[in-house]
Amino acid sequence: MGKVTGFMEFDRISEQNIPPQERLKNYKEFVLHLSDDEAKKQGARCMDCGIPFCTTGCPINNIIPDWNDLIYNQNWEEAIEVLHSTNNFPEFTGRICPAPCEAACTLNINDDAVGIKSIEHAIIDKAWENNWVKPLISTSKTNKKIAIVGSGPAGMAAAQQLARVGHAVTVYEKNDRIGGLLRYGIPDFKMEKTHIDRRVKQMEAEGVVFKVNQNIGENVKPEELTNNYDAVILAGGAEHPRDLPVPGRELNGVMFAMDFLPQQNKVVAGDKLQNQILATDKHVVVIGGGDTGSDCVGTSNRHHATSVTQFELMPQPPVKENKEMVWPNWPLKLRTSSSHEEGCERDWSVTTKSFVGENGKVKEIIAARVEWKDGKMVEVPNSEFTLKADLVLLAMGFVSPQQKMLDLFGVDKDQRGNVKASTEGKDAYITSKAKIFAAGDIRRGQSLVVWAIREGRQCARAVDEFLMGTSTLPR
Numbered sequence: 001m002g003k004v005t006g007f008m009e010f011d012r013i014s015e016q017n018i019p020p021q022e023r024l025k026n027y028k029e030f031v032l033h034l035s036d037d038e039a040k041k042q043g044a045r046c047m048d049c050g051i052p053f054c055t056t057g058c059p060i061n062n063i064i065p066d067w068n069d070l071i072y073n074q075n076w077e078e079a080i081e082v083l084h085s086t087n088n089f090p091e092f093t094g095r096i097c098p099a100p101c102e103a104a105c106t107l108n109i110n111d112d113a114v115g116i117k118s119i120e121h122a123i124i125d126k127a128w129e130n131n132w133v134k135p136l137i138s139t140s141k142t143n144k145k146i147a148i149v150g151s152g153p154a155g156m157a158a159a160q161q162l163a164r165v166g167h168a169v170t171v172y173e174k175n176d177r178i179g180g181l182l183r184y185g186i187p188d189f190k191m192e193k194t195h196i197d198r199r200v201k202q203m204e205a206e207g208v209v210f211k212v213n214q215n216i217g218e219n220v221k222p223e224e225l226t227n228n229y230d231a232v233i234l235a236g237g238a239e240h241p242r243d244l245p246v247p248g249r250e251l252n253g254v255m256f257a258m259d260f261l262p263q264q265n266k267v268v269a270g271d272k273l274q275n276q277i278l279a280t281d282k283h284v285v286v287i288g289g290g291d292t293g294s295d296c297v298g299t300s301n302r303h304h305a306t307s308v309t310q311f312e313l314m315p316q317p318p319v320k321e322n323k324e325m326v327w328p329n330w331p332l333k334l335r336t337s338s339s340h341e342e343g344c345e346r347d348w349s350v351t352t353k354s355f356v357g358e359n360g361k362v363k364e365i366i367a368a369r370v371e372w373k374d375g376k377m378v379e380v381p382n383s384e385f386t387l388k389a390d391l392v393l394l395a396m397g398f399v400s401p402q403q404k405m406l407d408l409f410g411v412d413k414d415q416r417g418n419v420k421a422s423t424e425g426k427d428a429y430i431t432s433k434a435k436i437f438a439a440g441d442i443r444r445g446q447s448l449v450v451w452a453i454r455e456g457r458q459c460a461r462a463v464d465e466f467l468m469g470t471s472t473l474p475r
């Protein structure tokens with residue numbers, strides 16, 4: 001423990017954000033990492049708890065108290081080693097993780113949690129700046145070949161782990177660039193894509209082969225993988241969006257968030273798009289209150305929408321959680337994202353009844369208020385209202401992976417259509433088909449980047465054990 005009295009002396013320090021009026025002018029990141037001195041004070045607040053609830057709250061079990069102490073002592077180089085021992089890509093999680101570790105931090109019971117995510121962000125940024133992040137090239141090769149379908153955080157984490165123990169890994173990606181939803185879902189203002197490109201370079205130096213524009217089940221047959229590789233990992237994510245089949249759904253201007261967001265990321269990457277869907281001078285209504293919806297709000301504001309409204313079916317959660325009831329678990333409470341701060345009307349307990357159009361284009365939404373009684377949604381009588389809407393973005397989550405590839409591989413699925421595979425025991429991550437494994441959203445359903453990294457790492461260990469009989473990779 002760095003400073004015994006640190007938690008009493010220092011307040012939590014939040015990272016500085018570039019103000020909304022400035023950051024809305026571009027798509028660049030706007031969260032500035034802590035200075036060395038701020039990070040030191042933040043590290044000093046850690047109490048090095050006997051039971052570090054932060055570590056158990058973190059899906060990849062980051063060894064948080066150790067790097068807090070190292071940063072208090074300004075030993076940055078050792079801190080990145082400890083951080084990398086559990087997390088392949090701290091520059092992703094240090095930017096976009098919701099930080100369940102902080103919800104679980106003991107200080108969070110009656111004070112503000114240690115700013116764990118901000119310390120992680122500062123450590124990895126310094127590591128890249130100082131050229132401490134090097135390829136870890138395996139000195140011996142196993143002559144085993146592994147194909148990974150999908151280059152999101154699950155596929156990338158699995159690929160890096162397996163290449164580092166000497167396997168020949170090829171990642172197949174149907175899109176034209178690597179990264180999954182990190183590349184074509186999450187906007188650049190939350191995470192610039194150079195962070196992915198740098199990792200791809202590192203992984204290529206470690207021996208990973210990336211193949212883009214390879215759609216397994218479309219332009220590449222699944223048998224090509226099963227015949228030519230010793231193991232296959234399915235890491236294709238959960239791409240099937242939840243629809244809203246109400247009258248008017250077919251109108252122009254009503255679309256899935258994922259028809260809108262990737263286009264802007266492509267434009268930021270330098271692609272020339274014909275007929276980009278723009279929110280400029282439009283009344284935008286985002287339906288769905290999660291991360292995807294919030295990203296639509298931030299992108300619409302950068303397009304200079306006339307107005308942005310976000311509907312959520314559920315009631316507004318409390319501003320503060322009852323810590324005695326929920327700590328150290330993830331609390332249900334009102335979350336205001338940086339995109340909300342940039343400008344957005346949020347409306348709760350609202351159901352969309354229909355879309356009204358003119359000349360085939362959406363013009364209005366008809367909605368109504370709802371109440372929740374005994375877990376059931378009931379419409380409030382006479383509560384219907386209309387709202388102008390020239391662009392409606394459906395961001396109500398994802399129901400399952402795309403099914404076609406799974407059917408072609410013939411793997412069993414669970415009730416929700418995800419690939420069926422457990423995470424425990426000797427058959428961890430293996431599907432119903434010999435030598436085919438699954439990890440990330442394709443197995444667990446729509447989730448978080450940090451869970452995808454966890455599954456990729458654990459699946460890599462399972463594949464290594466399957467191929468070699470034993471494994472030195474962490475569980």
Ligand SMILES: Cc1cc2nc3c(=O)[nH]c(=O)nc-3n(C[C@H](O)[C@H](O)[C@H](O)COP(=O)(O)OP(=O)(O)OC[C@H]3O[C@@H](n4cnc5c(N)ncnc54)[C@H](O)[C@@H]3O)c2cc1C
Pocket residue numbers: 096097098149150151152153154155172173174175179180181182185186214215216217235236237238261291292295405439440441442446447448449450452
């Ligand atoms: C808009 C949006 C914002 C989000 N924001 C956050 C956030 O702020 N923080 C957070 O933690 N999580 C966030 N998430 C969730 C997070 O991005 C996902 O949980 C995570 O990326 C899942 O990782 P994955 O590797 O399992 O799948 P994905 O990232 O979905 O990657 C799967 C990859 O597989 C490829 N693929 C699929 N089928 C095939 C095929 N047949 N052939 C070849 N390739 C294929 C896809 O093209 C894709 O590149 C967000 C999600 C969205 C949609």
Ligand code: SF4
Pocket residue numbers: 045046047048049052053054055064065068104105106107114116
């Ligand atoms: S729970 Fe909080 S105070 Fe305790 S070890 Fe983890 S970060 Fe430090």
